[in-house]
Amino acid sequence: MKIKIINGPNLNLLGLREPDVYGAETLSDINDYIQSFCDEAEIEVNFSRSNHEGDIIDQIHQAHFDKFDGIVINAGAFTHYSYAIHDAISGIPVPTVEVHLSAIHQREEFRHKSVIAPACIGQISGFGKESYILGILALQNR
Ligand code: DQA
Numbered sequence: 001m002k003i004k005i006i007n008g009p010n011l012n013l014l015g016l017r018e019p020d021v022y023g024a025e026t027l028s029d030i031n032d033y034i035q036s037f038c039d040e041a042e043i044e045v046n047f048s049r050s051n052h053e054g055d056i057i058d059q060i061h062q063a064h065f066d067k068f069d070g071i072v073i074n075a076g077a078f079t080h081y082s083y084a085i086h087d088a089i090s091g092i093p094v095p096t097v098e099v100h101l102s103a104i105h106q107r108e109e110f111r112h113k114s115v116i117a118p119a120c121i122g123q124i125s126g127f128g129k130e131s132y133i134l135g136i137l138a139l140q141n142r
Pocket of ligand 1: 075
């Protein structure tokens with residue numbers, strides 16, 4: 001099984017960014033944790049990240065052409081307003097799980113709405129780095 005992890009805007013600032021909300025670990029720490037989990041589970045995993053909407057759309061399309069079996073995406077704030085990312089996910093047959101480190105439904109109102117959720121097979125929010133692992137497990141066990 002081959003899974004693509006896509007991280008969106010501002011997630012490069014993890015560790016520095018609002019540690020009370022997102023924790024003290026960097027994205028590289030989190031990716032190492034995901035990599036170890038996947039090594040153990042014999043899952044091939046590939047990571048990409050961008051602050052730019054178009055790059056994320058290209059990465060979603062490419063995941064299909066590169067024959068990934070699933071995508072786990074943390075689209076950051078794009079989650080709440082990017083119809084283009086919704087359409088990119090809808091446009092390919094690769095099952096996609098939306099994940100968030102923080103509990104988006106317990107935060108500011110603008111975070112309660114995910115416009116990408118209808119294009120995803122499910123949403124996982126509020127479990128820190130475990131949200132990514134839960135997303136991978138959801139894809140593995142479908
Ligand atoms: C986030 C939640 C979003 O609302 C926010 O804009 C982010 C991170 C999360 O992982 O909790 O950038 O996706």
